[in-house]
Amino acid sequence: MWLSYLRFLLKSQNEHGLHSPFVYELVTRCFYNKTKYPEYEVLEAYRKELLEDNRKIEVNDFGAGSRVFKSKEREVAAIAKNVGIPRKRAKFLFRLAKYLDCRNILELGTSLGIGTTALALNKTAQITSIEGCPQTAEVAQNQLKKFGFVNVNLVIGEFEKVLGDIVESKNNVGSGEQVESGEWKVERKPQTQNHKQQTTFDLIYFDGHHTKEATLKYFELLLPTAHNDSVFVLDDIHWSAGMEEAWEIIKKHPMVRVSIDTFHLGLIFFRKEQVKQDFIIRL
Ligand SMILES: C[S@@+](CC[C@H](N)C(=O)[O-])C[C@H]1O[C@@H](n2cnc3c(N)ncnc32)[C@H](O)[C@@H]1O
Numbered sequence: 001m002w003l004s005y006l007r008f009l010l011k012s013q014n015e016h017g018l019h020s021p022f023v024y025e026l027v028t029r030c031f032y033n034k035t036k037y038p039e040y041e042v043l044e045a046y047r048k049e050l051l052e053d054n055r056k057i058e059v060n061d062f063g064a065g066s067r068v069f070k071s072k073e074r075e076v077a078a079i080a081k082n083v084g085i086p087r088k089r090a091k092f093l094f095r096l097a098k099y100l101d102c103r104n105i106l107e108l109g110t111s112l113g114i115g116t117t118a119l120a121l122n123k124t125a126q127i128t129s130i131e132g133c134p135q136t137a138e139v140a141q142n143q144l145k146k147f148g149f150v151n152v153n154l155v156i157g158e159f160e161k162v163l164g165d166i167v168e169s170k171n172n173v174g175s176g177e178q179v180e181s182g183e184w185k186v187e188r189k190p191q192t193q194n195h196k197q198q199t200t201f202d203l204i205y206f207d208g209h210h211t212k213e214a215t216l217k218y219f220e221l222l223l224p225t226a227h228n229d230s231v232f233v234l235d236d237i238h239w240s241a242g243m244e245e246a247w248e249i250i251k252k253h254p255m256v257r258v259s260i261d262t263f264h265l266g267l268i269f270f271r272k273e274q275v276k277q278d279f280i281i282r283l
Contacts, residue, residue, distance in 0.1 A: 004238040008263045012280040022271065023258065023279060030099035031092070031262075031283055039121040043090055046117045046147055050080035050139075057139065062132035062158070062209065076112065076139055084114040085207070085235075089264060092283060093118040093205065093233070096267075097125060100231060102202035106130075106166075108159050108218060109208025109235075113140035113152075119205065120149045127152045130162045132208075159209060163221055168198040178216060182249045200227045207235040212242030219250055226255070226270050237266040251278055 015032065018024040053076035061072070068082045085093065097105060097119050103126065105119050110131035120127050129152060131137040137156045144152050155162050179185050204222055206215065215234065226232065237247040247266050251259040257276050258269040262283045 001238060004244065005263060008238070008261070008280060009282075012261075012263075012282045014282055018279070020258070020274065020277060020279075022269075022274060023260070023277075023281075026099070026260075027281060030095050031281065033095055033099075037091075037094070039094055040091055042121060042147065043094065043114075043117055044087070046143065047080060047084065047087070047090075047114055050084070050112050050114070050143065051077050053077050053080070053139075055139075057135040059136055060133040079136065080112055080114065083111050085118065088283070089235075090114055090118040092265070094121055096231070096233070097122045097203055100202065100229070102231075104199070104201050105203045105205070106201045106222070106225070107205045107207065109206075110140050110154055111136055111207075113144050113154075115205060115207060116140065116144065116152055116154075117147070117149070119203070120144075120152050123151065125151060128155060128166070129153070130155045130157065130159055130208075132156070132158050159214075159218060160221075163218070166199055167221055167225060178220070178249065182245070182252070184249075184253050186254050198224055201225050201230060202227075203231050203233065205233045205235070210236050210239050210243055212240075212246040215243065215246040216249060219246075219253075223253075223255060228271055230270055232268040234266040234268070236264065237261065238263060 015024060015027045018027060055076050056073050057076060058072050059074050093115060102122065103124055105125050105127045107116055107119065107127060107129040110116055110129040116127055116129045119125060131140065131154065134156050137154055141154050144154070177185055206218060234247065237243055250256065250268060255270055256268055257271050257274040259278045260267040261280045
């Protein structure tokens with residue numbers, strides 16, 4: 001990761017020299033917005049309580065597994081410290097959802113709900129968050145309730161299963177298929193007569209199951225839920241060689257117009273009016 005970070009630093013830029021008005025506005029008004037929002041205090045209080053919680057829970061490991069934990073029995077405080085979204089990224093997530101006025105949001109991977117909180121602090125937003133581990137989800141559920149969040153629907157289950165209920169039949173709304181070379185072959189399939197309206201999301205935060213295969217699978221599965229102004233936010237795009245490969249493939253998808261690599265987070269936009277362009281920008 002250090003090598004990747006070095007490469008990122010060498011290639012990355014700030015707001016100077018950004019010719020896309022959309023990206024320039026996003027970077028200057030959201031990325032580099034220094035306002036001390038009162039919501040940040042709630043975010044901090046939520047995290048602090050978890051960091052002081054010495055209860056131990058039995059965690060069912062989903063996804064790519066942990067590089068930190070060796071046993072299934074884990075302290076809530078340790079999960080908050082090692083798995084929860086770090087402060088800077090959480091604040092950014094809050095600002096991004098606020099700046100883009102995201103109303104319908106999906107999060108893959110709730111864990112203890114720190115990222116969920118960042119999104120849900122935007123009171124006009126409705127969040128659906130999916131977590132596979134019931135014990136972890138229970139802690140998150142109680143904590144979200146304690147902090148008075150009424151705009152979060154926490155769904156316990158394996159991503160693919162839960163997404164099957166959210167996304168209209170893959171066979172009806174085909175978005176594309178990846179071929180071996182890492183190129184995409186897009187084929188939009190005709191809709192069947194009993195086709196129901198597809199749910200769309202303004203923002204999807206992909207933060208679980210950090211493997212190349214899973215990331216590409218969920219990306220493709222969720223493409224039909226994107227509209228022109230949606231943003232997909234992918235966590236840990238440089239976490240492993242596989243995640244970097246997935247990011248490179250996703251950037252090339254024909255529906256993707258703008259990608260922004262901020263090192264830890266990758267942002268994907270679908271705005272048809274935009275020239276296809278990839279950016280590497282420091283947060
Ligand atoms: C990195 S953590 C999420 C952190 C959280 N989004 C935050 O901002 O604090 C990833 C979570 O995703 C869950 N997860 C990973 N793969 C999953 C899968 N395939 N189905 C359901 N949950 C999964 C894990 O159990 C874990 O709690």
